[in-house]
Amino acid sequence: ELKNRRNALSSAQQMQTRASGDISLLEIMRKSVDLTSKVNETPPTVPTVTFTVCTDVSRFNIVDKDGKSIVPPDRKPHVLVDLSVYNYKFPDPGQWRVGYVEQVKDATC
Numbered sequence: 001e002l003k004n005r006r007n008a009l010s011s012a013q014q015m016q017t018r019a020s021g022d023i024s025l026l027e028i029m030r031k032s033v034d035l036t037s038k039v040n041e042t043p044p045t046v047p048t049v050t051f052t053v054c055t056d057v058s059r060f061n062i063v064d065k066d067g068k069s070i071v072p073p074d075r076k077p078h079v080l081v082d083l084s085v086y087n088y089k090f091p092d093p094g095q096w097r098v099g100y101v102e103q104v105k106d107a108t109c
Contacts, residue, residue: 004100016065026078027054027109037090047090048099051083054109080104 012019031050038045058077062070082102089095 012062017062017070019060019062021060023060024056025053026056028052031082035090039088044088047087049085049096051085052104053081053083055079055081076108078109080107080109 029052031052033049035047036045037047057079064070084099085096086099087095
């Protein structure tokens with residue numbers, strides 16, 4: 001996920017876009033938990049917790065280099081995403097890291 005975010009930032013910089021405003025957390029629901037830990041296998045199986053997260057994006061905007069919003073006018077004010085966290089050093093509670101964030105298509109919250 002870090003690589004995805006870095007790529008998005010690089011793309012935004014090249015396009016000279018700017019983000020402003022806030023994204024607020026409205027609700028978080030645990031979707032699944034799998035604490036299987038086989039990190040030495042190929043591919044590794046690591047403890048994973050997946051959440052469904054509802055956010056309010058109504059005050060968040062992205063503008064182009066001319067200051068014009070590039071957010072689609074039909075964007076819904078609330079966005080639902082699935083978010084997974086992984087722990088390669090389980091049971092260390094400080095090692096949970098975001099693995100991926102994926103928007104839930106055609107869903108509202």
